[in-house]
Amino acid sequence: QKLIEKRLKNRRFLLVLDDIWKYGNEDDWKRFLVPFQKEQGNGDTILVTTRFLEVAEMVKQRDKPVHLEGLEPKEYWTLFLACVFGDTNQRNNDDNLIEIGEKIVEKLKGSPLAAKTVGRLLRNNISVDHWTRVLESKEWESQTNEHDIMPAMKVSYDYLPFHLQQCFSPCALFPEDYKFDSEELIHFWIGLDIIHPDNRIKRIEDIGRNNLNDLVNYGFFKIGTGDSGKHYVIHDLLHDLALKVSSQECLHISSSSPRAVEIAPSVYHLSISMSDPSNSEDGIVKENFMKELNKTRKILKTENLRTLMLFGDYNASFVRIFSDLFKDAKSLRVVYLSTMFYHVEFLLHNFSDLVHLRYLRLVSKYYSKKQVPKSIPRFYQLRVLDISDWEGVHSLHEEMGNLVKLRHFLVPSYEFHSNICNVGKLENLQELKRFKVKQESNGFELMELGKLEEIGGSLHICNLENALVNEAHEAKLLRKNCLQRLTLSWKKGRSNTSPDEEDQLLERLRPHSNLHELCIDGHGGSTCPTWLGKNLLTKGLEALCLDSVAWKHLPPLGELYVIGQSVEERESGEEFSSCITGPCFRNLKRLELIGLPRLRRWVANEVCPWYFSLIEVLIVKDCPELTELPFSSYTSCYPLETDSCVTWFPRLNELKIEDCRNLLSLPPIPYSDALCSVTLTRVGRGLEELRYSSKTYHSLSIEGNGDMHSLDETVLAFHNLTQLQILCIKNCPPLAEKHLQMLTMLETLEINGSSNLFLPLARSDTIWQLPVTSLKLWRCNFSGKEVTCLLTHLPELLA
Structure with a gap:
């Protein structure tokens, strides 16, 4: 509340509280308003919308509530x-x-x-x-x-077409305003067995995705965004429609607002929402909910249930009720159990007998020693197993290979996937996050991957030092046209590497040209494979990561120069490694160069402005010999004659460089408006750390190590920092007054370990002020006159 009050001081605001459903008492409302109450008459407004007259009466001020009618x-x-x-x-x-x-x-x-x-x-x-x-x-x-x-x-x-009606109506089982993930919805439909391949589209996931897009286009779902990304929501009136049209087959009961519901004997799908944990202790609500459950028990034939979904938290008393209610439920196809405080067998005594189960989702958000139920390998019809929110013990039964119809196995840790013995039996599996080569004697050979013909998404093959060259083709990576992300990794720090054999192995692990993201980590060979180099076959890559490779020849990424290995090469200083002369990556958006001890220079050439135009993320780490990057023509030893002011990486929005002490030349930060996140750590000789962000607050922190000569236009692009709100400077030379004046939105200024506050202009009659409200100075050798001079420019200073 104090933070809100501070932020709103001397500012007008409009606060909108939309669609309030629940309300407490007037005292709660007054406590909520405390940080918003300032002097009257400054135009501040709080707008509340609600469907309940009681809420409107409680929050109204002088005027009567406005009753909204339809549009004119x-x-x-x-x-x-x-x-x-x-x-x-x-x-x-x-x-x-x-x-x-x-x-x-x-x-x-x-x-x-x-x-x-x-x-x-x-x-x-x-x-x-x-x-x-x-x-x-x-x-x-x-x-x-x-x-x-x-x-x-x-x-x-x-x-609606019938297949879309089938997909929409069961959504009544979810609580109102539920935020659906697209994959979650599709998996739910797969569990209900309501989407099937047709002559044009073979993968049912693609059909489900098309159905969801159609429902959005028809207006039955709307797309939203939040902290977790994109999601789908059903409007509450459309949720009421779903309840209506599915009432003969679907039943949804909510503990927070139990109401009389007509229960059809033909109900096959049941969901119960414990939407507010405090309600389980509310006597009236609990009593009404108990009545509703008793009514359900008398009418509903639980032995016919096909779907059971429990949302929210439920305590021991409800667990006992549920276990008694569902004791005869043996025909379940879809089961979703949230917040598993108790073993699943406490809720469903016949859990191990659910041999028809197609969809199982278990959520355990609080760490415990509970294990994943050992009976899961018996569910031979299972299509979807979702334990992505499981906080219990991360262990699996060794017979998981029995689930031959499994398509989706969602997990909280990749170790679940890497521990599946004989994973090749799961021929319908759509994604395998991690595969460890020969972590045991049998069941973990590369040929297991060859059997997974439908695999897509991401795949990490690790421990490749255990693989033999003649086994590589058995992985059949070239046939996996749905695979989007691939990581090939060898154990780092090995002393017994065989460069020639590892080069051959990597050459034979050629992926399909549809691949979007590739990472090669710890490869002990001496050069990149031809399919990534001179005979480039992965032109569509959007992300490339090279981690801990000491290749003599690198992929076509401009002109790359590496330190030679032979005596003659070392005497000459460096050798040419690669150049863009033919095919190159046309769609590259993310590039990571990590742990490349031989990389000396990365130089631009005439093709680079077009080639680098799509890159959005660039990460360079642990390249101790690196002296040059192709950021701008003046950083290159070979500036372009056609345009000496060309901007490299025009779409770059994230830059991270770490542990590159010999990299002495960089463009000023942020050198373009597109750049919104920069981290420079132990770069060059004078910079210890620089962090810049414009994602939420515009902030910049910069720390020197005593060798920085100046903090001028060569280091910071002040013309692009006019929106800066937070500036922290440590062990750096002072800013020039002309640069400080440009920070017209600055609110917080912190200076640590400086001999001067700022360098004043020799002659200046300009009156300038900054909206700084917080100033912190420590370990600084300032005179009182300097501090007084600075304070005259900070009239809004609070602390």
Whole structure:
């Protein structure tokens, strides 16, 4: 609260609290408002939206709550046309269509959501016949009042293709506002056995992905983004629709708001949400929930259940209730159990007998000594096994190879995958994160990988020092056209390397040209394989990592020079390693060069501006002999005559360089607006560390080691730092006044170990101020006059 109050001081704000469902008491609301209460009349606003009159009455100030109605007819018609025809100006001028559309709009009650779903339905077939069928649907007759838009939702659902209805309706089993991951949804559909390959698309995952995209296009899912990335959400009214259309087969019970639900005897799919752990201790809520469970027990035939999903936390008393309720559930195909405080057998006494199980997801978010159930290898029909959130013991039964129909095995640690003996039996497996070559005597040979013809995603093959050259072809990497990420690694620090044999082995481990990301780690050979070098066959790579290789010849990455190994080569200083003269990586976005002890110079040539134009991430670590990188023409020994100011890596947004003490020339940071993250550690002779970020706050910290001569335009691009908010300087020369003036957004300034605050201009009548609110100075040899002079430029200083 203090931090919020500090941030909002002297600033106007608008705070929007959208769609509040739950409310406490007025005291809780007043405590929440404390950091937002400042002097009156400065225009601060808090806007609350809710569906509940009680919430509106509690939070209102002087004015009455505003009751939102539907959009006005004219605006709504404009929105409807946009939903049907898109944002373009191409409108169908057919008078018959316009007339039908106007009649449909009258039934949508001014609801934007209804316009979106019905509009997309009409967009798929812009014809009089189709629009007339929608208008004359009998669903409109079920409208109960002028605000009822459920019939509009139902009309849209009725016109979905049957396979999309099958995918949408079971989503009623998930709690409202549930954030779906795309893979999670597809795996759920696979477990329900509702997606199947067709003549055009063989992989059911691709069909599931197409179905999800179609449901988004029809408006039944919306795409959101958050800390965990992209996700999918069903609008709560559409979730109500899913509950309605699936009511004969699906039942969802929530402990936080138990209500009377009509339970059909034909229900095959059941989910229970313990959405608020505190509710299990609430007497009234608990009593109502118990009544609902007892009602379920009397009506529901649990022996017929095909799906059981438990969301949220549940205590011991509920575990006993659930175990009694599901004691006869032996036909389950889909099981999802969250927050496993107890062994799964406590909930499902017949767990080991669920031989029809196709989907199993177990979540244990609190570390315990629980092991993955030993009966899992008996589930021969299992397609999806998801223990990605398992915090128990990371061990598997040795007979996991029995799950011959398994397609997806999601794990919290790659060790789960690397411990599967005879993994080649899992011929349908879509991804194997890690494979250890010959970690035991049998069942871990490269030929096990050759049997996994459908494998995609990422694959890490480690311990390749145990592999023989004649075994390499048995991995059949060239046939794995769905594989996107591949890591080939050898144990580092080995004394018994055989360079010629390791070169041959790597040459035979050639991947398919569809590969997106490649990492080669610890290879003991002397050169890169031809498929990565002179006969480049992996042109589509988007990411390349070379870690701890001492190759004499490197992939085509511009002009690369390495230190020679022979006496003659060492006397000459360096030798030419590679050059872009023919085929090269056309899509490279990420490049990592790590632990390359022989790399001396990386020089640009005429092809480089085009070649480097897509790179977004560059990481260079532990290259002790490196003296040059191709950042700009003035850093190169061979500047381009055509353009001496060319910018290399124009799309680079992340740069990380570590332990390259001989690298003396770098462009000023940040040298372009695209660059939003920079980490330089032990680079050159004067810089100990530099960290720059513009992702959330614009911040820069820089630490010297006593050898830095100046902190000027050659080190920092001050013209690109006008948005900087936090600046920390340690053991560095002072900033020039002209540079400090450019930091017009600076809020925090910290100086540690400097002899001067800043270098004032010789003659300056300019009056300048910075919005600094926090200043920290320590271990500095400043005079009182210097500090006073600085403070005159910081009128907003708070601390």
